Amino acid sequence: MTTDGNSYAWGWRNDPFREDIFLLPHEEETRARVEQITEDNRDALRHYVELLVWETHGNPDLLRIAVSLLWHFEDVDPRWMAEASFMSVGDVRDLAESQPIMTFHCLDCGVELQVMNRRHLIRMHHSLRALRKGDVGDQRLADLLCRTCIGQRKEHAEDQCRLDQLRQQALLAEYRSRPYAERRATREWTILKQQVHRRDGYRCRLCGNSDEQLHAHHCTYANYAEERLEDLITLCSTCHERFHFLEAS
Ligand SMILES: [Zn+2]
């Protein structure tokens, strides 16, 4: 609980005049300093919490206000309040919860959300702040929704997903029904063909020729317009023609 520049006493100021170069501290050293600052600040905070709680002796209303207020601050340990007020931690909790300062409502339906405990209260507070900053994570959002609305949002998301799937299938069916010649002019086909040729080293898989024009031949049409790379192989135009000629005869 010192504010007298105690930190300098253990000599960790990086003095640019004392050394020729800036010395980057070791990672452990940095971690130790983080711990030290945290501990110092915690001691200082505890001191002020105790001072405040002592001031409320003989004034139960003021004690309740102080405890309710401090209850919302994550860094304040309830045990400090308990010790300073000669109460148990449970009594401090009951007192704090008898006069809640912050309340939270479901973001969808507005119903007041029940606070389970102090940790839950602090979490909702953090989530609200995160949402305000635009951090709309699913968990953050769920912290500020009632159970019914969580269920409804889930159902809505599932419906949307199903709808997207149906649209995807419809688009694919439409794409598959297009003539092959048309498809060969699409960017999708160009990219797929390039990938097949790259995988095959830009050579015909039958004769090894790399000088002729290369085609992508379908080993199967089962996944047409949704081919995986293994459904196609690289053939030169000669082998490709011969292959289809033999197949037809
Ligand atoms: Zn709701």
Ligand SMILES: [Zn+2]
């Ligand atoms: Zn072919």
Ligand SMILES: [Zn+2]
């Ligand atoms: Zn060939």
